[in-house]
Amino acid sequence: xSGVTQTPKHLITATGQRVTxxxxxxxxxxxxxxxxxxxxxxxxxxxxxxxxxxxxxxxxLERFSAQQFPDLHSELxxxxxxxxxxxxxxxxxxxxxxxxxxxxxxxxxxxLTVL
Amino acid sequence: GENVEQHPSTxxxxxxxxxxxxxxxxxxxxxxxxxxxxxxxxxxxxxxxIRSNVGEKKDQxxxxxxxxxxxxxxxxxxxxxxxxxxxxxxxxxxxxxxxLTFGSGTRLQVQP
Numbered sequence: 001x002s003g004v005t006q007t008p009k010h011l012i013t014a015t016g017q018r019v020t021x022x023x024x025x026x027x028x029x030x031x032x033x034x035x036x037x038x039x040x041x042x043x044x045x046x047x048x049x050x051x052x053x054x055x056x057x058x059x060x061l062e063r064f065s066a067q068q069f070p071d072l073h074s075e076l077x078x079x080x081x082x083x084x085x086x087x088x089x090x091x092x093x094x095x096x097x098x099x100x101x102x103x104x105x106x107x108x109x110x111x112l113t114v115l
Numbered sequence: 116g117e118n119v120e121q122h123p124s125t126x127x128x129x130x131x132x133x134x135x136x137x138x139x140x141x142x143x144x145x146x147x148x149x150x151x152x153x154x155x156x157x158x159x160x161x162x163x164x165i166r167s168n169v170g171e172k173k174d175q176x177x178x179x180x181x182x183x184x185x186x187x188x189x190x191x192x193x194x195x196x197x198x199x200x201x202x203x204x205x206x207x208x209x210x211x212x213x214x215l216t217f218g219s220g221t222r223l224q225v226q227p
Contacts, residue, residue, distance in 0.1 A: 002158060033214065042121075042204060042219040043159070056213035090158055103149070104215060106158030 003027065006091050006107035014115055018079040021110045025072055025093030031055070032074040033104060034066055037088040049074055081114045088112075117142040117209040121218025128195050129226050136221045138205035139187040147208035148181060148188045149215070154201045162203075163190070195225045 003026035013019055025032050034046040045058035049068035060066075063081075068074040078085060088111050092104040118141040128134050140148075146167040151159035165172045165179045165188065172179050176195075181188040192199055202222050206215040 002160070004158070035217075043217040045214040045216065048214055058214055092158075103161045103164070104159075106151075106160065108156070108158050 002105040002107060004091055004093050004105050004107035006089075006110050008110055009108065010111045010113075012113045012115065013081060015081055015083060017081050017114075018077065019081065019112065021076040021078070021089050021091075021112075023074045023076070023091030023093075023107060025074070025091070026105050029093035029095050029105070030072065031094045032068055032072070033092045033094075034060075034074070034076050035090040035092065035106075037090060037109070038084075039087070041087075043090065046076070078112070081112075083114050086112055086114045117145060117207055117216040119205060119207050119216050119218040121205050121221060123221060124219065125222045125224070127224045127226060130195060130197060132195055134190075134192045134195055134199070134223055134225075136190045136203055136205065136223075137187060138189070138207075138218050139185075140207040140216075141186065142207065142209065143183075143186065145207040145209065148179070149206050150179060150190050151204045151206065151217075152201045153204065153220075159204055192223075195223075197225050197227050199223060200225045 005024040007022045030051045033048045035043040046060040048056040052068050066076045088109040090109045092106045121138045149164035152162045153159040176193045178191040202220045205218040209216045
């Protein structure tokens with residue numbers, strides 16, 4: 001158990017809809033990262049937050065947004081969903097900020113299916 | 116930004132044999148290279164990492180080597196066991212984007 005909790009584990013929705021994925025980081029970790037894993041693909045970095053502030057942005061679509069709340073949990077909002085958004089979305093946390101020189105702890109992911 | 120390429124995409128070995136997975140990276144400023152193991156239905160989990168000031172690191176049956184000049188690093192698993200079957204990802208730290216850039220993964224299957 002990594003200590004990172006993601007909900008929901010599975011989500012099925014229709015094109016055009018909006019969903020919110022939630023992540024609770026490990027106790028004490030201030031950094032939260034979001035990654036997307038499509039079928040047979042690697043992990044694509046979306047966005048990082050540190051203590052409530054956005055710190056780094058990857059290949060995140062404009063239809064996607066995220067935030068980190070004062071209690072350090074984070075939410076990833078996906079809107080105007082398309083079939084190609086179907087993927088596993090992982091949240092990871094770490095204690096550091098800026099350059100990564102230590103372990104990222106991953107949750108078990110939220111599997112999104114867009115029909 | 117950083118680009119990480121990983122080979123092979125699939126690897127099948129007999130139990131007891133060794134397995135080698137290779138990665139190359141593009142950003143010469145990258146200084147941290149972890150390897151993650153992802154089992155079915157789970158999130159990736161760190162198994163070993165290496166920093167740019169070290170050429171090799173070993174942890175029991177797992178070892179990683181780094182060649183900074185050639186910008187490649189490799190994962191070596193000796194005496195493979197069926198429980199080693201999983202998807203393995205290499206990664207490199209991307210100083211500009213402050214995130215790990217992952218390779219595309221290698222599906223390792225260890226045949227009993």
